[in-house]
Amino acid sequence: MLFNSLDFAIFFPIVFILYWLVAKNKNYRNILLLVSSYVFYGWWDWRFLLLIAFSSLVDFLIGQKIYNTDNKKKQKQYLLVSLVVNLGFLVYFKYTNFFIDTFVDSFRLFGSELEVSTLNIILPVGISFYTFQTLSYTIDIYRKQLEPTKDWLAFFSFVSFFPQLVAGPIERASHLLPQFYKTYTFNYNQVKSGLLLMAFGLFKKMVIADRAALYVNEVYNNPGGYEGVETIMATVLFAFQIYCDFSGYSDIAIGAARTMGFDLMKNFDSPYFSKSITEFWRRWHISLSTWFRDYVYIPLGGSRKGKYRTYANLFIVFLVSGLWHGAAMTFVIWGVIHGIIIVFEKATYKIRTKISNTLGLSAYTFANKLFFVIITFVIVDFAWLFFRANSFADASIIIQNMFNNNFYELFGTDLYLIGLKENEFLALFLSIIVLIGFELNHKKYNMVNWLNKQSIILRWSTYLAIAMVLTIFGVYGDDNVSEFIYFQF
């Protein structure tokens, strides 16, 4: 079920009302959450439910087994079973065809043709997200950072919690699972803030991301047909598309959970205001970055085993992160680019600081900050090019064509023939400006608090205006409903 669908618009209010009617009874509430989450997930394909139920069951049992034995070897074996089951599903559903293709391609490099056909495998939505979530549970128990739960209902609800099931935030059991043991009382302001956050998420998704997609898809699906400013525009718009798509989803997820009293972790923190790639990764998809930090980077040795090993570990993390995002070379290249830049930033940090000090450049001036924000955005956006391109060959064509000079088009009307009309461009840019303004100010002034202090007329007018903007300027309808980009990962 998509958040931006009529199905969800009917589903969510029903769940919300029922939830608060049974909220005082923990078991009833968890039953409701489990059933509604399974309905939500099964809406795509009921067969996916077998997978998630099996995965939940395995981790629930293994968590207890690990905890109940003091035998280190047995603990390791149990953990291995959990890893094999969870990663096995992930690898099978997500990477089988990628490995087959890569295998065939590598033979082709040596002049031999292999007759191996790919398998017809449907990728279960959000498998990468809930797999990582359940893995963190068993790993944390293995590390003795968490006690296993005996409440299977709470655990199954935790794994399948519908707001964040298919595209995160990837929650840790230590943070989310205890919230299923509590009972909640209805908090009016919390619910309101959750609803507003959901509306803001929908704005990002429907008004910005999906409109930008109309232009981006046209260019990226016909890479040979566009050049210069057309491809640059598409690449810049993709940066906003993917941010608004993904952070929009996170906002709706966090907001929906908040309306039911749950607190999900922050997943984005205005990442395009970052002044370095290192900072970018502290602000982008925070739940995944911290997951990789805790369960890949640190087990590899982190920064404890010397400079070069640190660089290698960082690089590996980003390589794996690229692969996590998708089974294609373009995602691997995207990860590699980020890995290289992160290593470069780490390796040159001291010398760059020294040069800045020698030149008397203050890191705190507006010009300096702006300069690095722009540089970071350009690098991130260049990497997005690979992320979005349908293939490596397409990415090469786009990069080549990008340097053909047709900047005069910025002052003409040719751009308006590519997926978006002139007034659609205008609406898109205005929406992006609203978004930037909101992100710049939200940290200083809490918009929800500000709104709460206004008169009823202004408050209700704002709510209605939000609803009308979504209705009129949102991209939806039979031909336009688009899934969230991160569902595929």
Add this chain to the structure above:
Amino acid sequence: MRNFSVLLIKLVILTIIYALFLSILGGFFISKKSGNKTWDSFYNQPSNSIDLLFLGNSHIGNGIDLNIVTVKTKANVNTIYSSGQILNQIYYSFKETLKYQSPKLIVIETFAIPGDSIYYFKDPVKESDVPFKAKIQSFDSKKIGLVKLNEYLDIYKDEEFLPTFFPLIRNHSNWNKEDFVTNNLFEEYNPVNSTRFYKGSSNSITTLSKKRVEGYKKKTFKNEPFKIAENQLEYFNKIMELAKKHNIEVMLLTIPYFKEYRNKIDYSSFHTEINNLALKNNIKHLDLNVVFPDWDNTNFSNEYVGYNQHVNYKGAIKTSNYLSNFINTNYNLNSNVIPKSLPEFYLYNDIKRDTLKEGNRLLGNLEKINGTKNKQYKIRQGSSPLVLDGWTAIENIDSKNSEIFIGLKSDNNSIYVSKASQFKPIERKDVSKFFKKENIYDNSGFKINVNSLLLEKGKYKVFMIIRNSEGEVLVKNSNKRIEII
């Protein structure tokens, strides 16, 4: 839980206000087609003022000119039609009209009576498969009420609820069409809007091209006996019951088919089936295919070769004249409407009116016919279009809000009144300057382009006609003559 209840109540109120906003704004996002305009026109009529009501789909909309019927029957006439409409929708439309009007006669065009297939003589299409866009035009324009609700419950699918009741949701992306919403707003609130005299008349001014005629010759159509769909027959019976209850006479009318099509289908079975239906219900059926069996392509619009072709304005002039005489002979509408706002009223009745009550005269000059200033102009039918240049205005009245027409009246009483789509405004500052009236005649210029194939052969007098914002019409003979040979 008090807070929970408070929140729910607030959300419900907010949702209701939101739904109201959606409903109010929805109309401005609709691309208004003839079907919507006929309803707008209908609701603008004083209650219980309509004598004669036409019901059907695009074939009645294109096949009859209501201005002519109004003038010739002296009745207040209206059409309710929308493209693709069939009997079940017509039933609800008829029901809705009875809330406001009590017509003496309703005329149902028979192309709206479907056989096995809702679009007969094509492969079967089930009633439930009627495309949404074919149902929604008429529905959109109806006022909210029980009839509308029942129509939804009867005809629409569950998943069509939102797009049906909230056209803004369905048409939201129309905001990106340049000036679309503002034009709709302007149209709605401008007292001199272009539809104020619109009742659903034929506006088609194209003629079926020879290429498309060839297309008809090559195309095959389903040639099986026609039988009215049983479910639709039930709706017909319901219409008859309603009509009987309200003491309304019913007539069936079949608009002419293009003969290349008619000859390829089992038309006689259709004719017989409809005749039997009329006989069974003791009503009349006028089949204009019998009256006009040999119409050529110039009487039909130049649309894609689908199945039945729409009649154009040239054909509609003939059907409307014949139908009016038929109604006058067979029905007693007992009305004496004087349609002073229709140019046809003056031409058909030979009424000379070139001065307003207040004494303001019609000024103007038909300066050129196809670029020449000759008083007599001869043209071979179909050789080239007729382009009429000139200016006309009402003395001392700003020409900005006036509508300009050209009327052509032949010696054998064939009358043609130009349509809005044939009119191109021309700025004429020189006219204002000549009369020393600052700017008021700037909008008096016109260029009217008439396809000569739309005119019957004969000698025509040319009239300049103007209608002011109050709907008053002035007519003046230009003293120029055109001969179509």
